[in-house]
Amino acid sequence: MTNPYFSLQGMSFLKRLEKNNNRDWFHDNKSDYEELIRKPALNFIEDMENDLTHLSPHFLAISKKVGGSLMRVHRDVRFSKDKSPYKTNIGIQFRHEMGKDVHAPGFYVHIAPDECFVGVGIWRPDSTALGKIRDAIIERDTSWLTAVNNKKFKKNYEISGESLKNAPRGYDKEHPLIDDLKRKDFIAISYMDKEKVLAKNFKQQVVKRFTEGEPYMQFLCKALSLRY
DSSP: OOOSSOOHHHHHHHHHHHHTOSHHHHHHTHHHHIIIIIHHHHHHHHHHHHHHHHHOTTBOOOOOSSSSSBOOSBOOOTTOSOOOOBOSSEEEEEEBTTOOSTTSOEEEEEEETTEEEEEEEESSOOHHHHHHHHHHHHHTHHHHHHHHTOHHHHHHOEEESOBOSSOOTTSOTTOTTHHHHTBSOEEEEEEEOHHHHTSTTHHHHHHHHHHHTHHHHHHHHHHTTOOO
16 A cells, blocks of 8 residues: 555656746646645644654644645745745654744654655754753763664664854863764754655654654753753
């Protein structure tokens, strides 16, 4: 049996969108976007609600076209040289109930023809949140190392994102965890083969990966004084 959510047809649509990334083409193919991308994504989000509640009741699965867990298809091109108007991937973020935007702690699903992965953590936190995380790494270094060296987490995830070239201001450049303190993003990624994304048990695989990312998420939430 095939995946009840995402399909080869949906992957094909994303490839076609990549080749025809303009408003006229998207308008002419809007019905395919609705049927092959948005509808299955919203169904997946809705079906994830109970699983996410068992994982942590403070992360939300909101199945709505705008303002929910499904990230908008329109790109923010204000500060980008690439003016292509549409994203060519499916992005789903189950963010913390206290978060207002993509910079909040969250569980993430990324689906694209050339790359699929799940993620945990916080992308580009503001300076206050970043300082809290860095201070927590220093003050609770044992807990940090326990989280990132957790056997299942380390096996399936790699910590990713951008880092500063030099030690952040106010932090010892000789600190043994300086590479972690330099991070601008605190995200961890677990890649998935496209075949797994299209498999019948995709949702169960996502829940399993999210569960393996819990030690990392729990540390970050505690650092930010958020309930997990």
